[in-house]
Amino acid sequence: MNETIRMQLSAYVDGELPESETELLLRRLSQDPTLRAELAEFLEIGRRMRGEPTLPGIHALRGRIAAALDNDEAMPEPADVPEPRRSFAKPIGGIAIAASVALVAILGLQQTADVGDSGTVAGEGAADAPVVEYVVPPEDSELREFMRMHGETNSAQGANGMNVRIVSFPLREDEVEAEAEDPAIEAENPASPATPDIGVE
Amino acid sequence: MSNEPSDTTLVKRVQKGDKGAFDMLVLKYQHKIVNLVMRYVRDQEQALDITQEAFIKAYRALPRFRGDSAFYTWLYRIAVNTAKNHLAAQRRRPMDIELDMQDPEQYDLHAKLKETDTPEGVTISQELQKTVEKAIQGLPDDLRTAIILRELDGMSYEEIAQTMECPVGTVRSRIFRARDAISKKVGTLIK
Numbered sequence: 001m002n003e004t005i006r007m008q009l010s011a012y013v014d015g016e017l018p019e020s021e022t023e024l025l026l027r028r029l030s031q032d033p034t035l036r037a038e039l040a041e042f043l044e045i046g047r048r049m050r051g052e053p054t055l056p057g058i059h060a061l062r063g064r065i066a067a068a069l070d071n072d073e074a075m076p077e078p079a080d081v082p083e084p085r086r087s088f089a090k091p092i093g094g095i096a097i098a099a100s101v102a103l104v105a106i107l108g109l110q111q112t113a114d115v116g117d118s119g120t121v122a123g124e125g126a127a128d129a130p131v132v133e134y135v136v137p138p139e140d141s142e143l144r145e146f147m148r149m150h151g152e153t154n155s156a157q158g159a160n161g162m163n164v165r166i167v168s169f170p171l172r173e174d175e176v177e178a179e180a181e182d183p184a185i186e187a188e189n190p191a192s193p194a195t196p197d198i199g200v201e
Numbered sequence: 202m203s204n205e206p207s208d209t210t211l212v213k214r215v216q217k218g219d220k221g222a223f224d225m226l227v228l229k230y231q232h233k234i235v236n237l238v239m240r241y242v243r244d245q246e247q248a249l250d251i252t253q254e255a256f257i258k259a260y261r262a263l264p265r266f267r268g269d270s271a272f273y274t275w276l277y278r279i280a281v282n283t284a285k286n287h288l289a290a291q292r293r294r295p296m297d298i299e300l301d302m303q304d305p306e307q308y309d310l311h312a313k314l315k316e317t318d319t320p321e322g323v324t325i326s327q328e329l330q331k332t333v334e335k336a337i338q339g340l341p342d343d344l345r346t347a348i349i350l351r352e353l354d355g356m357s358y359e360e361i362a363q364t365m366e367c368p369v370g371t372v373r374s375r376i377f378r379a380r381d382a383i384s385k386k387v388g389t390l391i392k
Contacts, residue, residue: 022207026207
């Protein structure tokens, strides 16, 4: 191993390595297990000189953690991995549903407006088309009486006569995320009450 | 070695998928975290298991770590929560409720280890301690003084240079050579 790098390592242990050299050394350390082993030795010498207690078995801890991470399928995704598709799909789905409802409502209104007093229906571009006669059926007096009584009963009960009220709106982004949140993993602030490791105070 | 810019660099590397950088963070903080966990559990093997679990949780959560707090503060909270959960699972009371967030090393781990350590562990530890002391005694005066001023008195290179009346570059070289010499004597015991 290059003696210059080892001397840099020693200075790094003491927090005395210039910033300009630190970046490169950290990159080397990340890539070179032998250099990390050397760093571990330098740190241990300092601990022994200061008489700091060391738990037996701690030297195997790094190996245990590395092995556990190697076997772990839930590896962290690199930071530059794009967001999953569902984050785009859900709002678009909501907008599509809202648009469909709005279209149905507009068509319904248009149809109502086009019904003339004469009882004829004129569709779009219907000026040149043959007129279709819409014959209003003669009302049954029994049925008319039933409708009148039904209306009076509803009024007495405070009903406004609207049988069905359809409301549609897209989910907000935060509602979507709240549903998708994974409770098994620590959050940015592990002390947050939403994390599983809280609860024993 | 506890400078935050260095941690930030390492965290960014881990977030890009560099496991070696995470190993560096483990190397840097494993003793502090074990000492912290030992305040909650009596058993040394359990303390190591909890420490391992805390580091793995941190690794999994690192992609979402934004750096609002220092990495060690964040890791410390994960370790405390993991230890508390472990106790809750075992229906035991924590040994030490009051935590000093600022300086977890003030806790007397020495006394606790003496109570729980195995005879074999004590022997190895004592042998290592003696070897280090012997190696230091065998160093040339200038190297021994430099490493003692640094490791025991906690002086900066600048202060050591003034004390020893030599350039900072010489201090850097002497401390490295002292470590190198000690490492050659104790290397096999540490590994």
